Amino acid sequence: MEADASVDMFSKVLENQLLQTTKLVEEHLDSEIQKLDKMDEDELERLKEKRLEALRKAQQQKQEWLSKGHGEYREIPSERDFFQEVKESKKVVCHFYRDSTFRCKILDRHLVILSKKHLETKFLKLNVEKAPFLCERLHIKVIPTLALVKDGKTQDYVVGFTDLGNTDDFTTETLEWRLGCSDILNYSGNLMEPPFQNQKKFGTNFTKLEKKTIRGKKYDSDSDDD
Numbered sequence: 718m719e720a721d722a723s724v725d726m727f728s729k730v731l732e733n734q735l736l737q738t739t740k741l742v743e744e745h746l747d748s749e750i751q752k753l754d755k756m757d758e759d760e761l762e763r764l765k766e767k768r769l770e771a772l773r774k775a776q777q778q779k780q781e782w783l784s785k786g787h788g789e790y791r792e793i794p795s796e797r798d799f800f801q802e803v804k805e806s807k808k809v810v811c812h813f814y815r816d817s818t819f820r821c822k823i824l825d826r827h828l829v830i831l832s833k834k835h836l837e838t839k840f841l842k843l844n845v846e847k848a849p850f851l852c853e854r855l856h857i858k859v860i861p862t863l864a865l866v867k868d869g870k871t872q873d874y875v876v877g878f879t880d881l882g883n884t885d886d887f888t889t890e891t892l893e894w895r896l897g898c899s900d901i902l903n904y905s906g907n908l909m910e911p912p913f914q915n916q917k918k919f920g921t922n923f924t925k926l927e928k929k930t931i932r933g934k935k936y937d938s939d940s941d942d943d
Contacts, residue, residue, distance in 0.1 A: 779836060782839075785805050785839065787806065787832075787836050787837070787840075788833060788836050790832040790840045790842065791840070795847060795848070796843075796848045796851045799811065799843055799848070799851060803866045803869055805839075806838075806839040807868060808837060808839065808866075808867055808901050809838070809841065809865075809866040809867075809901075810828070810831075810839070810840050810841070810866075810896065810901060810902075811864045811866065812824055812825070812828060812842040812861060812862075813843055813848070813852065813862045813863075813864065814843070814861050815861075816844070818860045820861055820877070820878065821860065821861045823885055824861050827887075827892045828842070830889050831893055831896070831902070837902060859876045859877050861877070862876050862877075863875035866901075867900070867901060872899055873899040880895050881895060881913070882913035890906075890912040891912045891913050894908065894911055894912050
């Protein structure tokens with residue numbers, strides 16, 4: 718009986734919350750409709766032009782990103798290409814990988830998806846065997862490692878899968894959330910709520926490095942993960 722009463726109470730609370738949310742949405746819509754009703758033809762025309770201009774700018778930005786290699790997950794052949802790529806784009810995710818590390822292939826699958834979804838960010842991969850100087854500069858020891866570069870500076874790292882629920886079976890949404898935490902892509906979800914479950918078990922702490930230049934201090938890691 719107590720369990721039934723608890724369920725009934727929860728249902729009523731949920732129903733009240735839904736009604737309140739619906740009421741707020743309706744009030745907002747009514748307010749917008751009233752604003753439109755009060756507008757004259759000139760105001761409506763200016764509003765239309767403003768929206769068209771915003772669409773034009775968004776389309777121009779999209780074309781600029783695509784011209785710089787955004788919208789796809791690409792491998793770059795050398796360290797020199799890395800510096801050129803991060804110079805061209807505001808936000809870059811670079812996967813430092815090795816062919817013999819199976820977890821790199823897991824990351825590849827997710828990064829392909831995210832590269833198509835988030836045109837605002839450039840997604841690259843670089844074989845560590847072809848980038849000894851860069852790996853030494855960034856002190857990359859754990860494979861895989863994602864270097865998150867913003868405005869030409871290494872802002873953060875995703876080292877291994879610790880920040881992704883500490884499992885090989887993490888979802889694309891989890892990686893998207895983690896990258897969103899570093900503001901390296903536009904994340905529309907709640908950053909305070911990681912997609913993976915059992916947060917207390919896995920933990921949500923991650924290292925964040927502020928204002929670190931690519932040629933600056935080295936990044937230290939504790940172990941090598943093959």
